Amino acid sequence: MQVIVCLKQILDPEMPSGSFHLDPNRKRAVPPPGTPPVLSPFDENALEAALRLKDGQGAKVIAVSLGDKLARAVVKKPLSAGADELVLLEDPEWEDLDHFASARVLAAAIRKIGEFDLILTGRQAADWDAGLVGSALAEELGLGCVTLARKIEVVKDKVRVERVAPDGYEVVEALRPCVVTVDSELGELRQITMPGIFAAKKKPIQEWKPADLKLASPAPARCELVDLYLPKRETVCEIIGGESPEEAALKLADKLLEKCPA
Amino acid sequence: MAKKIKVLAIGELAGNQLSPGTRELLGGGRDLADSLGARVGIVLLSESAGKTGAEAIAYGADEVYQAEAAFLKNYQPEVYLQVLEKIVKKVGPEILLLAQTATGRDLAPRLACRLKTALAPDCVALAIDPDSGLLRMTRPVYGGRALAVLVCKTRPQMATVRFRALKSREPDPSRPGEIKPVTPELDQSKIKSKFIEKVVEEVKGVPLENARVVACGGRGMGGAEAYALLEELAQFWGGAVGATRPACDSGWVSSARQIGLTGKIVSPNLYLAVALSGSSQHMAGCGNSKMIVAINKDPEANIFSFANYGVVGDYRRILPPLIERLKQVRKGPKD
Ligand SMILES: Cc1cc2nc3c(=O)[nH]c(=O)nc-3n(C[C@H](O)[C@H](O)[C@H](O)COP(=O)(O)OP(=O)(O)OC[C@H]3O[C@@H](n4cnc5c(N)ncnc54)[C@H](O)[C@@H]3O)c2cc1C
Ligand SMILES: Nc1ncnc2c1ncn2[C@@H]1O[C@H](COP(=O)(O)O)[C@@H](O)[C@H]1O
Numbered sequence: 001m002q003v004i005v006c007l008k009q010i011l012d013p014e015m016p017s018g019s020f021h022l023d024p025n026r027k028r029a030v031p032p033p034g035t036p037p038v039l040s041p042f043d044e045n046a047l048e049a050a051l052r053l054k055d056g057q058g059a060k061v062i063a064v065s066l067g068d069k070l071a072r073a074v075v076k077k078p079l080s081a082g083a084d085e086l087v088l089l090e091d092p093e094w095e096d097l098d099h100f101a102s103a104r105v106l107a108a109a110i111r112k113i114g115e116f117d118l119i120l121t122g123r124q125a126a127d128w129d130a131g132l133v134g135s136a137l138a139e140e141l142g143l144g145c146v147t148l149a150r151k152i153e154v155v156k157d158k159v160r161v162e163r164v165a166p167d168g169y170e171v172v173e174a175l176r177p178c179v180v181t182v183d184s185e186l187g188e189l190r191q192i193t194m195p196g197i198f199a200a201k202k203k204p205i206q207e208w209k210p211a212d213l214k215l216a217s218p219a220p221a222r223c224e225l226v227d228l229y230l231p232k233r234e235t236v237c238e239i240i241g242g243e244s245p246e247e248a249a250l251k252l253a254d255k256l257l258e259k260c261p262a
Numbered sequence: 263m264a265k266k267i268k269v270l271a272i273g274e275l276a277g278n279q280l281s282p283g284t285r286e287l288l289g290g291g292r293d294l295a296d297s298l299g300a301r302v303g304i305v306l307l308s309e310s311a312g313k314t315g316a317e318a319i320a321y322g323a324d325e326v327y328q329a330e331a332a333f334l335k336n337y338q339p340e341v342y343l344q345v346l347e348k349i350v351k352k353v354g355p356e357i358l359l360l361a362q363t364a365t366g367r368d369l370a371p372r373l374a375c376r377l378k379t380a381l382a383p384d385c386v387a388l389a390i391d392p393d394s395g396l397l398r399m400t401r402p403v404y405g406g407r408a409l410a411v412l413v414c415k416t417r418p419q420m421a422t423v424r425f426r427a428l429k430s431r432e433p434d435p436s437r438p439g440e441i442k443p444v445t446p447e448l449d450q451s452k453i454k455s456k457f458i459e460k461v462v463e464e465v466k467g468v469p470l471e472n473a474r475v476v477a478c479g480g481r482g483m484g485g486a487e488a489y490a491l492l493e494e495l496a497q498f499w500g501g502a503v504g505a506t507r508p509a510c511d512s513g514w515v516s517s518a519r520q521i522g523l524t525g526k527i528v529s530p531n532l533y534l535a536v537a538l539s540g541s542s543q544h545m546a547g548c549g550n551s552k553m554i555v556a557i558n559k560d561p562e563a564n565i566f567s568f569a570n571y572g573v574v575g576d577y578r579r580i581l582p583p584l585i586e587r588l589k590q591v592r593k594g595p596k597d
Contacts, residue, residue, distance in 0.1 A: 013405045017542065017564055020407050029404055100380065128403050128410075129523065130383050135371035144340065144454030147368045160458075166364055166526070167518060168463035174455035184507070184524065185517055220415075222380030226398070227411035237556070237569045245579035252555070252573050252580070253587035259553060260475065260532045262499050262592065 001059040001154060003050040004113060005083065006106055006121045006133070007043040009067055009074050012036070013126040027228040028096070029127075037074050042122025044189035046182040049152050050120055051082045051190065057154060060084050062113060066105055068095035079200035080192045086205045087113065093210055098221035099128075103136030108213040110141065118159060119179045123148055134181035144174040150185035267325055268300035270355035270418070272346060274365055278312045283361030283425050285321045290388060290428025291359055292322035294397070297390045298356070303327060305349050307342060307446070309335040319439030322431055326439065327353065329446040337365050338457045339372065345446040347376045350418070357397055358418040359388075361425065370422045379416040386427045397421070406523060406546035425471070425527045426550060465518045467493075468502040475501030476530045478521055478548065479509060480538025482558070482577070486514040491581045495534060498588045504528065504548075506538045522547035537577050540565030557581070 012035050019032035031037065039047075050061045063078035066089040079086055089109055097105065110119060119141075124131035131147075138145030150169060151162040158173045164183045174180075210217075240255060242248035269291045273284040280288075288304065295302045301324040306314055308330055315326040327349050333341055342365075350358060350373070358377075360366040362384045374381035382399035386409075389398045397419040403410045414420065470476060477496040479489055492503045505515035507522060521528055523546040533551035537558060538544060545568055548554070556569035557577050566572045573580055 011404070013543070014541065017407065020404065022408060027410075029408065098380070100375070123524070126405060129405065131367060132371045132374075132381060132383065135368075136375050139372050139375035145372065146455060148364075164517075165460065167465070168461045170460050171458040172455055173458055178454065184511065188511075222416045223382065223412045223414050225410055226413050227409075228403070229409055230407070231402075231409050233567060235554075235568060235570060237566045237572045239561075239566075239572050239574060241574075245573075245575040246583045248573045248575060249580040249583040250587055252557075252571070253584050253591075255571055256532070256555070256584075257588070257591060260499070262588075 001053065001057065001118070002062065002116045003053055003059045003118045003120060004062050004064060004110055004116050005043070005047050005050045005078065006064050006119070006137070007047060007075070007078060008040045008122070008125045008127075009037045009065060009070055010040045010125060010127040012038045013041065022228055022230060024228070027225050037071055039074060039077055040122050040125045040127070042124060042126065042182060042184060045184050045186045046120040046122050047078050047081060047083065048189045049149065049180075049182050049186050053118070053152065053154060054082065062087060064089065064106065064109055066094055066097075066102060066109070068092050076200060076205075077192065079203045080196045081189055082196060084203060086203065088205060088207045089213075090207060091209050093218065097218055098223060099130055099132035100136055100222060101218040103133050103140050104218070105213065105215060106133065107137055107140035108215050109208060110137070112208070112213060117154065117176045119143070119177065121179065121181050123181045123183045131181070134179055138179040141179075144178040145181070146172050146174050146178065147181045148183045149180045150183055152180055152186075265299065265301045267303040267353055268298050268356040269295040269302045269359065270350065270353055270357070271302070271304045271323075271359045272366070272369070273304045273306045273314075273318060274361060274363060275306065275308050275314055278314065280314055280317050280321065281361070281363070282430070283363055283423075285430035286426070286428040287359050287361055287423060288318060288322040289430040290423065291357075292431065294357060294388060294390055298395065301325065303353055303355065305329070305346060307334045307345060315441040317433070319437050319441075320433035320435050322437070324439050326441045327444050328441055329444040331446045331448075333448055334446065336457050336460070338455070339368055340453045340455060341448060342369055343372055343376065344448060344452065346373055348447075349444055350377060355418050358420045360422045362422040363425070366422045370420065374420050377418065377420070379418055379420055380414050382412045382414070382421045385421045385423050388421060388423065388428070402546060404542070406542040406549070426529050463516065463518060465516055468500060470502045470504055470519065470521070470526050470528055473502035473528070474530050475499035475532045475534070476504050476521070476528050476548070476551070477501060477534040477536065478504035478506065478538060479515075479536045480506040481508040482537025483509060483514070489515060491577075491585065492536065494585050495581060495588070498585075498592065499532070501530070501532075506544050535565050535569065536581070538565060539563050540568055
């Protein structure tokens with residue numbers, strides 16, 4: 001079995017709010033100095049799903065990352081965690097692609113890889129929080145797609161997925177190959193170990209350019225970003241204090257009773 | 263000549279009624295269509311539509327494309343996609359709206375691909391640009407730290423809309439409108455995935471989305487037991503208990519109680535934020551609450567920049583006397 005996992009390098013989504021700044025001209029967030037990029041957290045969940053399939057029933061896991069200026073320390077993490085191969089799609093032309101263009105390039109790379117039973121992505125990349133590329137990839141490749149997986153099993157010619165629902169979960173079966181997008185409920189990526197890091201040094205890395213994929217220049221984005229700004233917040237917090245926590249608690253109780261009676 | 267359908271919504275049913283999000287789409291869609299001088303249509307797929315067509319008209323639709331079939335009973339993406347693609351192409355709207363629900367977020371990206379258009383997911387505001395007549399779609403990005411405004415160059419201009427971003431209108435049963443039955447066709451050979459079963463995990467208490475008061479506990483609660491305090495607190499108002507993602511991921515609280523970007527979206531009158539830091543991803547789910555009250559031991563915590571009232575301190579010393587006092591008051595007048 002061969003499993004492809006798509007992982008995107010992004011700004012650290014959990015950076016402190018004071019470090020987050022926008023470049024109004026480029027309409028992009030500015031990478032804060034000293035805060036390295038990370039793999040999008042849901043993509044790490046997707047990698048974990050792939051590694052569990054590898055542990056459980058044996059699978060070759062291929063990680064794919066697309067972008068420009070990919071930090072090797074970041075994008076090689078899947079190899080250290082247990083993936084078998086890495087495909088890097090790195091080119092200035094591939095910087096800041098829109099979701100549909102990203103799906104097109106990833107689909108071309110996946111066709112070039114050729115053989116696969118399952119493609120995993122995160123439920124959404126934690127920069128633009130869109131959740132489009134997995135579905136668009138399925139449409140590009142003419143495959144079925146199951147979103148928001150919390151558990152994935154391969155049973156004969158089918159992939160059986162528990163997908164997160166607002167009030168529980170659904171069980172869905174898709175013919176393989178198919179695309180599955182993964183939710184954080186699946187579980188966090190395993191710890192990276194020293195032996196894992198050493199083993200990664202010997203694993204193959206392919207680097208492909210637009211010419212390798214025989215792709216024409218990306219189509220212009222279908223959506224135009226006309227504005228990007230920080231939301232204004234006018235709330236001023238009234239701190240309720242007291243000589244002791246108990247006293248503050250009683251004052252808070254009075255405030256709540258006044259503002260929001262039962 | 264009759265005005266054209268320029269705004270089309272894809273509706274969802276909740277039992278034998280329109281879902282609340284669908285009513286909001288109709289309210290918001292109505293505003294957009296009015297500023298374009300156009301009509302609003304809605305597509306309803308179901309096993310049996312009942313009175314939902316008439317309900318959609320009362321909430322603002324001019325035309326209802328109503329497809330009924332046994333195979334539409336449970337949402338199945340490939341089945342719904344086939345039926346919707348045909349209807350949307352036939353109607354040819356300028357604007358296509360879905361709700362950012364479990365169904366909408368699954369369906370919309372693939373529908374956008376099939377229509378060869380883009381999609382602005384999870385929008386919090388929609389408006390027609392008075393100069394260009396184009397739809398300005400505003401959506402939170404970077405975990406809610408920033409807002410992006412998008413304009414789509416392809417048609418239809420397509421968005422999914424976050425719950426509570428648009429306003430439903432008061433239903434008007436006397437509104438005129440037309441129900442147009444559509445016969446759905448299905449090419450079974452193209453179906454690659456199959457719905458097997460739905461497992462509902464019972465969550466006791468008031469549903470989060472409807473609660474007037476939500477008491478939410480974060481990682482600082484330290485464990486599952488501490489949530490009993492929040493239950494007691496919420497009970498005073500008949501409210502509900504929520505949690506941040508780390509609290510759900512640690513298994514202290516059912517993930518059905520998670521509030522935030524990837525959890526539930528709530529907008530209660532009172533949001534009690536206890537031992538949570540106020541990350542942008544969490545605030546995406548509760549930032550629209552009418553009043554936020556924070557209890558946190560760190561005076562620098564981000565939550566204080568969202569809160570109207572705050573207490574700096576250890577919740578373990580603040581909640582018990584607070585709950586005690588509320589209980590006394592509850593007893594007071596009755597004795
Ligand atoms: C793509 C993405 C999506 C996400 N989606 C969500 C989501 O939907 N919902 C969500 O909640 N998070 C989400 N997160 C996670 C989010 O970024 C934060 O990590 C999370 O919200 C932090 O939870 P917390 O505030 O409970 O924990 P922390 O940030 O660790 O904060 C704990 C707080 O408790 C305080 N505290 C500790 N002990 C006490 C005490 N005894 N008394 C009083 N105060 C105390 C501390 O001062 C601290 O401020 C998402 C993250 C990403 C990247
Ligand atoms: N540039 C990229 N490289 C690798 N994977 C990507 C890239 N962009 C998106 N993906 C995958 O698609 C998922 C959804 O992305 P998005 O539609 O941008 O939210 C992500 O979680 C990734 O798994």
